[in-house]
Amino acid sequence: MWLVFALLSAIFAALTSILAKMGIDGVNSNLATAIRTVVVVIMAWGMVFLTNTQSGISEISKKSWVFLILSGLATGASWLCYYRALQMGDVSKVVPIDKLSIVLTMILAFFLLHEQFTVKSLVGCILIGIGTFVMVI
Structure with a gap:
C-alpha cells in the first residue's frame, strides 16, 4: 500500500x-x-x-x-x-534540482538514521545526480 x-x-x-x-x-x-x-x-x-x-x-x-x-x-x-x-x-530546470533532495536524503539517512547504503542505492544516487546535471545544462 x-x-x-x-x-x-x-x-x-x-x-x-x-x-x-x-x-x-x-x-x-x-x-x-x-x-x-x-x-x-x-x-x-x-x-x-x-x-x-x-x-x-x-x-x-x-x-x-x-x-x-x-x-x-x-x-x-x-x-x-x-x-x-x-x-x-523554468519548471523543467527547477524541479530536477529540487529532486536532488533524494540524493541528500539518502546520504543523511545513512549518517543520521544508520540506514543501509547499498551498491544499488549508490548507483541510483549517481544516476539521479547525472540525470539532474544533464537536464539542467
Whole structure:
C-alpha cells in the first residue's frame, strides 16, 4: 500500500509544480507560499478530524514535538526557496534540482538514521545526480 501512496505523492508533486508555476505569475513568491501553506494546513487538519485522530495530540512526546517542529521549519524554508526558484526559473530546470533532495536524503539517512547504503542505492544516487546535471545544462 505504501507504493500506491508514494506514486500518488509523485503525481500530486508534479501537479504542484505545474499549478504553482501557472499561479505564481505576478504574485510575490512568499505570498504564494503562504497561500499554499494555509490550504495545506486546512487539508491536514481536515484529515485529522475526518479520521478522528485529534485526541492523539496529547500523546506526542517532547522529542517528537521538537523533530516535528524542526521538520516543519525545514519544509517552510524549502517551500519558500522552491516558490522563489519557480518564479525566477523554468519548471523543467527547477524541479530536477529540487529532486536532488533524494540524493541528500539518502546520504543523511545513512549518517543520521544508520540506514543501509547499498551498491544499488549508490548507483541510483549517481544516476539521479547525472540525470539532474544533464537536464539542467
